[in-house]
Amino acid sequence: MSWTDERVEQLKQMWMDGLSASQIAARLGGVTRNAVIGKVHRLGLSGRGAPTRVTRRRPASPRTARATTASTTTATPRREAAKKPAPVPAPEPEEAELLSDPATQANLLELNEQTCKWPIGDPGDENFHFCGRRSAPGLPYCAAHAKMAYQPLPSRRERKDKAPQRQFPNRMIG
DNA sequence: CCCTGATTCGC
DNA sequence: GCGAATCAGG
Numbered sequence: 001m002s003w004t005d006e007r008v009e010q011l012k013q014m015w016m017d018g019l020s021a022s023q024i025a026a027r028l029g030g031v032t033r034n035a036v037i038g039k040v041h042r043l044g045l046s047g048r049g050a051p052t053r054v055t056r057r058r059p060a061s062p063r064t065a066r067a068t069t070a071s072t073t074t075a076t077p078r079r080e081a082a083k084k085p086a087p088v089p090a091p092e093p094e095e096a097e098l099l100s101d102p103a104t105q106a107n108l109l110e111l112n113e114q115t116c117k118w119p120i121g122d123p124g125d126e127n128f129h130f131c132g133r134r135s136a137p138g139l140p141y142c143a144a145h146a147k148m149a150y151q152p153l154p155s156r157r158e159r160k161d162k163a164p165q166r167q168f169p170n171r172m173i174g
Numbered sequence: 175c176c177c178t179g180a181t182t183c184g185c
Numbered sequence: 186g187c188g189a190a191t192c193a194g195g
Contacts, residue, residue, distance in 0.1 A: 003187085020178065035188050037179060042186070046180080 001030030003039060015040055016117070116142035 001007075007028060014024045021040070022033040040046055116131035118141050133142040 022177080032188075033179090034190080038181095038186090038188050041180075 001028075008039070008043070011036060011039060012043065012045065015045060018117075116145050118142070118145035 003011075010028060011024060014027065015021075015036075019027075020033075021036040025031050025033040025036045028036070116133045118131040131142055131145055
């Protein structure tokens, strides 16, 4: 299975929605969580825009257990991968002004199921915050931001009716 | 042990 | 570009 445009879109959506790589892989199908994580990194949207450092690895390179098929042709000696800041797609300034009230700006710790998780500003900036308004039912964003986030929906001619296969009815509701 | 994401690197 | 293997941590 390849990463079609639609599948990448779903990946982005789920990742930003907070689903784990394994969950995303299960939903997409045909890919492992490693594939999902790899793709996420290639897309530059790791960290989900928030400085939620899960782990930190040291640049080791003991990777020799792989079946090296007699590397006769010397491969290109790769150095360290260039790291990019990986900025999070932020709304346009005008929209940000319209959609973010100072009273509703949310901190990372203040986010919950009912707060819009739309990022405002640069993740590394101190002024970075989230929209924080009440999110639409079943969605991680408020009504206005949900429209932006879920825009590339009507790419399927098949579903002429409104069949929002994008929203997750309920997750871990026990 | 289960899980998580992060990184490397042969393909 | 892809993703298994691996690492590092909760």
